[in-house]
Amino acid sequence: MAVTFAASSRAFAQPARRRRSARRNLTGWAFAGPATALVAGLSLFPAVWAFFISRAKWNGIAPATQVGWANYQRLATDPDMLAAARHTLLLTALFVPASIFLGILLAVALNQKIRLIGFYRTCIFVPYVASAAATGILAGFVFNPQFGAANDVLRHLGIPAQQFLESPSQALYVICLIALWGEVGFTTVIYLAALQDIPRDLVEAARMDGAGKWRVFRHITLPELRPVTVFTAVWQTITAMQLFDLIYTTTRGGPLNSTQTVVYYIYELAFQTQRLGYGAAAAYLLFAVTFLLTLLVIWYGRRRGSEVF
Template sequence: MSVATPPRFAVGARKPASAPRAPRGRGARRALTGWAFAGPATVVVIGLSIFPAVWAFFISRTKWNGVAPPTDVGWRNYQRLAEDSNALDAAKQSLLLTATFVPLSILIGLFVAVALNRKIRFIGFYRTCIFVPYVASAAATGILAGYVFSPQFGMVNEALRSLGLPAQGFLESPSQALLTIVVIALWGEIGFVAVIYLAALQDVPKELVEAAIVDGAGPWRVFRHVTLPQLRPVTVFATVWQTITALQLFDLIYTSTRGGPLNSTQTVVYYIYELAFQTRRLGYGAALAYLLFAVTLLLTVLVVWYGRRRGSEVF
């Protein structure tokens, strides 16, 4: 005995009308309109970033001074990097600068963001003052820092003398120049970190904070166990951004120390500049640039991987 299936539609009922299809010409017109806006920017990105990067890879396998025809040397430029003492010294100084600059920028930026996340008078003015150094040109900052930290007539040494302390060499001292560069870079970059942390602090759910306070948690425990976990994605992003900034720092060094004194501030990026544009060893400089790219990519992947293991999905 078979069971009759009920009809899908009642007698006399109409089938639901299907959504009208857009004409074929309209979809093609929309695609052409989108590419008309995105096309020029795509061409610029490909022409100014992707194409030069691919071309630089082929240059890195040659011996070329930019004038004579290039000579193919294979992977010899990369092999010579392991024996180049100047490249190793530049790598050590870049890593030291990065290891000092990145944690300090994160900690100070977070502290400034917490201080600015309050309802006080003129808070907009204070936030603007913090962000202004980031907008200023790094080249202008380097030139200004040369006067501020001058051993003879700089403002910092004048303040030290007024306190009865000995004057320091700062940018003219091989032992102090790199740390002085870190201080100058922090002055210019703290505003960026503070702004992104400030935006993240304002997005922390107030219900979590209020629940912790009701449970008897003090301000420090609320910040440590409620606020900081909510800031982990921002911390991962800021760490990656500041790491790339430190490894690619050039304009500040160029305008303040030119890699000196005694190559104490010669980072990898500045050494690449000297190889490619001063000694005209374009192939060797391109090989070092690609090695720097590989190290930067590796550090970025490690930071993102560690952040995801801790539950911080940011990329």
């Protein structure tokens, strides 16, 4: 009799728990559902619409003319697109390793027990939260060839003044330097949090075995940071390949198109020359390349034993 009563009690309690769980889920979705639908709609609808535009010739006013895959085929032989791709790849190749290296270096320095450490950490992170447009405008004054602070420093060091953002051979490197100044705070904070999550027992055991600081860093710290490095590499790769605001506020793709990246070229196609179909095709090509590079970094990280995604 007791066994029968207990079984019937459990059978009655299970539907009640399911009803309570369903009620909680419905309450949660009632709050989160409208915002989720709005974000998804604003993200998915433009992406799908842009794909259809990429297969047409359209200036935004006259009726669109369907051209199939002609826009994508034309991108493969467009000299301006190829030049923009080279600039983007060079910027990415410079920016991503430098941001990772500086992030680790600054994180290790800021992980020490020193006075005013909170102030130093804040100073490193402030450029990241500052507006990128404001950063670009400020950098335009700093690197001005006539009255900029950068050339003043060089003159005091006995180095000839440079053209910086007005030089076709220097402008892209200066853009990379400005981007690093604004983004290194992000990588520093990520690595600082990862350093503080490393088990102290590993470090103490290595030191008791006679390992110095360099060996501890090389054989314990760096392997423990590997998953974070994969994430940072993916994030910074996407950041570099989509860099627009700094270029817009500093060089506008010049001089002589030496800083024209793929994103800025897309902006010129779509909003300055009104070639919306061609610009949408270029945007989808950028998405495909970014996606493939991201998969490559994740695959390499997993081959090295770092599964972060």
